[in-house]
Amino acid sequence: MKKRFISFILLSAIAVSTMLIFTSCGKKSDNEIYFLNFKPEIAEKYEEISKTYEAITGIKVKFSTAAANTYEQTLKSEIAKKDAPTIFQINGPIGYETWKNYCADLTDTQLYSILSDKTLAIKGEDGKVYGIPYVIEAYGIICNLSKFDEYFALTNRQTEINSFEEITDFYSLRTVVEDMTLHLDELSIKGVFGSTSLLSGEDWRWQTHLANIPFYLEAKEQNYNVGTGVEEFKFTHNVKMKNLFDLYINNSVTERSLLGSKSVSDSMAEFALGQCAMIQNGNWAWAQIKDVSGNTVKESDVRFLPLYNGGSDDSDMGLCIGTENYICINKNASEEDQKRAADFLYWLYSSTDGKKFVTEQLEFLTPFNTFNADETPSDPLAKEINRWLSDTEKVSVPWHFVAFPGTSFKNDFGSALLRYAQGSITWEDVVNTVKTRWKEETAKAR
Amino acid sequence: MYKRFSRYFPIFVLPILAAFIISFAVPFVMGIYLSFCDFTTVSDARFIGLENYKEAFGESFTHSLWYTALFSLASVITVNLAAFFLARLLTRGFKGTNFFRTVFFMPNLIGGIVLGYIWQIIINGILRYYGVDITFYEAYGFLGLLVLTNWQLIGYMMIIYVAGLQNIPGELREAAAIDGATASMELKHITLPLVMPSITVCTFLTLTNTFKLFDQNLALTAGAPNRRSAMLALDIYNTFYGGVGSEGVGQAKAVIFTLILGAIALLQLYLTKRRERDV
Secondary structure, eight states, X not given: OXXXXXXXXXXXXXXXXXXXXXXXXXXXXXXXXXXXXXXXXXXXXXXXXXXXXXXXXXXXXXXXXXOTTOHHHHHHXXXXXXXXXXXXXXXSHHHHHHHGGGBXXXXXXXXXXXXXXXXXXXXXXXXXXXXXXXXBEEXXXXXXXXHHHHHHHOSSOOOSOXXXXXXXXXXXHHHHHHHHHTTTTTTTOSOSBOOOOOSXXXXXXXXXXXXXXXXXXXXXXXXXXXXXXXXXXXOTTXXXXXXXXXXXXXXXSXXXXXXXXXXXXXXXXXXXXXXXXXXXXXXXXXXXXXXXXXXXXXXXXXXXXXXXXXXXXXXXXXXXEEOSOEXXXXXXXXHHHHHHHHHHHHHHHHSHHHHHIIIIISOOBOSBTTSOTTOSOOSHHHHHHHHHHHOTTSEEEEOGGGGSOHHHHHXXXXXXXXXXXXXXXXXXXXXXXXXXXXXXXXXXXX | OHHHHHTTHHHXXXXXXXXXXXXXXXXXXXXXXXXXXXXXXXXXXXXXXXXHHHHHSSHHHHHHHHHHHHHHHHHHHHHHHHHHHHHHHTTSXXXXXXXXXXXXXXXXXXXXXXXXXXXXXXXXXXXXGGTOOTTSOHHXXXXXXXXXXHHHHHHHHHHHHHHHHHTSXXXXXXXXXXXXXXXXXXXXXXXXXXXXXXXXXXXXXXXXXXXXXXXXXXXXXXXXXXXXXXXXXXXXXXXXXXXXXXXXXXXXXXXXXXXXXHHHHHHXXXXXXXXXXXX
């Protein structure tokens, strides 16, 4: 009798736990929006927004964040589920190519109606809108002004450039950088530029951001329609990329042969600790720089310089401004959920509460006309973007690299750059790799 | 007694069977099907026949196949020799034997990714005195992986060999010694034949583990330079996530990988098992 009782208990325990395994797989409640977030650095802040929005409307927004560099993987598995994300994001025309079967038409949404520059949106072949940018970002060369002040105060410097303001093109930049390298000890820095991070997975600042320059110049000359993808990249302006890349790796904190072990956070830390005077990165880097313990860079000393590259229009150049964050709504979600998602996004970027979150917590500079001039983030790099944008004579460089054909191409570009830095291959080889890999990858996608 | 329990057979087997079907059988069959499809997500696939397989045999796949095969061969030899040698040392009843067994076993408890990064720091730390790092040549990556794998697997294999050696009856050795057998004769005719079951297990484990090595490869070199040090599993991963519309090709490579691994493992089991029967 006792034995039967025990076995009964055991069996029911097994049965119950099996049931639990099956049911605990997560059930979405009816009025819930599922937002798959791309930016890990602001994952916690979204939780607060979710609370506020639920208090106002009773609709819950479930935020889930993919770990750094795994968004595509996460999206691939999440979107195949029954409770797929209602809101997700793509990184540009190439991302749209992958996800077009899942992007709902956003042409009639309120969010699209408040987009200041309608050309920024991602449009399909049918001319309808499928992705809306939600943040404007900019990158260039971030400078620590205090190091420049020290340099210009030196009596034994060899240049005729006397102030930071006089650096207006590649040649003035190079002159100053190369002379600074001769005075490293006096400036108490280890190198003029932070390490050119070429560790695999950490090379995006070069194979996309820096490579944007030659691609942009070529696209402008040849009238490429970047939005629909470019068949062939001739890389005619590769010398301009080489100019800057050589300057970075020859005047760096780290010896050029050892750059393959450096990560982005290594070089951000070098900048924050005052071991270098400049790094190439975007405005998102401020969050990283200010959190480095022992940070010596004052907010008032932070300046942006455009990627001067030796082209004829260097002095008219502005920062590289654009985005690779486009928001999409899942076409396969129910009509009701799609509507809810659109309402939430409109609320976030137009209501007083929502806007406050966006500027103060998320620290986004947005492309929407609902934001007034004073509703911008207060970090120094965001201020610098505004300063450059307000100078009407400067032409901003768009982020054309979003049309680069896929991760494989970018990784191969990155490893070619690494091997060039190590001296294993010549710059010619890098150019050829880029050209052939571009052709191969675009042919595959078609 | 047996009859009474056998009535409950379905209830006892159900949870495991369900788990096996859900997490192994179904994904496996689906994976084979998907390798013949063009797809972005697993629930939305279009059948395209053998296209993926045609594309799968590219330069990167054949290179990583040879790289992996060579690496597996090298690791099977080095790991097993070292593990067997250590096991012999640690079955002689030295003082502190248990302490050393624990120490040698410990690296096996650290996860592959962590291990990869630790060794990357160590190796780069040494190489920097020569002005290079592990990303310079594929041979550096190969040697680095070999050192790492040895460090991780030797302890585990050693434990298996220790168990095997302890099972050899002392009388046999004693008798051999009385008959005047030298140490090498004893090793060849007594010890090796009797630990053959352990050798089967250990070669099987090292072969399959090194053939499908992934985390260590990803963390240590991530394929640098230029994917030349990417082993098969990493190559499959890179293909799957690397470009627009190449998921199917990655899946096809994965199926080929499974077939190769299965064939090699069965062949190895057949060969070493045959030796076991000879005893």
